[in-house]
Amino acid sequence: MTQISEIDARSRSIFKTLVETYLETGEPVGSRTLSRREGVDVSPATIRNVMADLTELGLLEAPHTSAGRLPTERGLRLFVDGMLEVGEPTPEERAVLEKQAADGDAQGVLDSAADKLSGLTRMASLVMASNSDRPLKHLEFIRLDDTRALAVIVDAAGDVENRLIELPPGMPATSLIEAANYLNAQLSGRTLKEAREHVLQEIEQRRTQLDDLTAELAKRGIVELSNLPERGGRQLIVRGQSNLLAGAQDDLERVQQLFDELERKEGLIDLLEAAREGEGVRIFIGAENRLFSLSGSSVVAAPYRDSDRNIIGVLGVVGPTRLNYGRVIPLVDYTADLVSRMIR
Template sequence: MTKLTDIDARSRALFKNLVETYLETGEPVGSRTLSRADGVDVSPATIRNVMADLTELGLLEAPHTSAGRLPTERGLRLFVDGMLEVGEPTSDERAALMQHSSPTDPDGMLDHAAGMLSGLTSMASLVMASKTDRPLKHLEFVRLDEARALAVLVDAGGDVENRLIELPRGLPGSALIEAANYLNAQLAGRSLSEARQLVDREIAAKATQLDELTAELARRGIAELTTGPSRGARRLIVRGQSRLLEGAQGDLERVQQLFDELERKEGLLDLLEAAREGEGVRIFIGAENRLFSLSGSSVVAAPYRDAGNNIIGVLGVIGPTRLNYGRVIPLVNYTAEVISRGLK
């Protein structure tokens, strides 16, 4: 992989100028165009030689119908990682994202954020959340037989869900009430992930008033809530797909391919899941992600957090690789911050 240190200062400056021009115009950039740019004081012939060298390094490519050059996906990655100048959201953009940012319904907040982000970036927006985003209001255990019990869950939105859990052998009936009371106390004002961390720590340190069997039931119960197939299921919000058609003249085949890729929701969820692994904004360019290897699209995504600073979801935008990264990245990052503040 080519690094910035592999090319000299003149080549870096010309490369940066070329990529910025391409991102602004969407057209191949020729040597004559670059020679007229501010701060460029070398001849078109010299520029052509530099462009040829950068093409050999895999940073530029030449379309068949033009003598100009375009950055490759590898070139875009080099530019984004080492040369991109990132701005800040304007006051109007901040105000738009802050509007109605803290409704009592977290789902409504996420839907609003997705719509606003799509509108501000003129791209499709994506939000990955899990059912664990909505805090639990009440939990109780109902014994079915010696080995099983039903965990009855009521969340903050009033939805009720039943989960089957295995009971520790020899558990007395009173332990179900004790374990439920203990877990309800831990869940109050906390997300499920926060409550699980607290329960695990207290049980490991033998810091609860529960006996061994009741503590084991509490541990199993909270683990089932946070990792089971229903509460832990991921869900996807997609807004603004029609915006992908704007300005797509001559590129409709790529957009149609992107629409097809957006239909593969599991692939999208896996992509957004990958954005949870690091701090701040993550950028996936073209074939760096298998899902968009055909359409050549970019995803800019950032995680958002709950009151305990735990990452509980990811939001982002998707569009062509030729997008205004310097503007989109701070918008995505600020939207994630707004959601995080709204969930605290």
């Protein structure tokens, strides 16, 4: 792949100005238009020669209907990685993002973040969270036979998770009821992670009124439930798909393709999982991600964390490759930091 160091200073300047102009207008950029831009002090003929060289390098392409050029996905990647000037959210944008359910639960914070981010960027927003991070509402054990029971847990959003657990030998029916009652008293308002730490500590320090068999069941139940598979425990929030229609009258086929891609929940979760691997904002441009290879869309995403700095989810936006990266990146970054602070 072409590196910035392989392009001379004049070509870099012209390329940078061309990409910025394209991101502003959405139209192919011609040499005459570039020659009129501030900071460009070379002739249209020189610009045409540079544009031809950049096209040969695979950084620009020429639509059939225009003499102008626009950046390829490779060119956009080069621009984003080495030439993009990223600003800060404005005070007004910060105020909008901070006007969230500060005193509400984690679910309310995530829903609000998705709505605000979509509104500010005029793109579709994506938020991936673990269902195990939701506050819990109710748990019960249903005996299947002498050695097994089904643990059923309901979270604050009404979603249900089931888990098969092994029963301690000789477990009487009353112990299932007592263990469930004890756990329900401890779980209320806590996440699975919080509940596990609290319950295990209480049992270890013998601060409960449970007999040994019932305590063992409560211990097994909370451990098994907190080890629910990652795939089954993912919640995906998508907001603002209608924003993608704005200004897309000439490219409705691409937008429809993007809508179809957004319906593939598993693919979206895989994409956002990839964003968990980085420390900060991750940017996926067009065919760099298999999910959006057909619509040619970009995703800007960043992870958010719990009080122990563990990554517990990812949020971001998706839109055309011609999005305002310099504005969107800091908005996504600030929202991820804000959510991390609000759900701790």
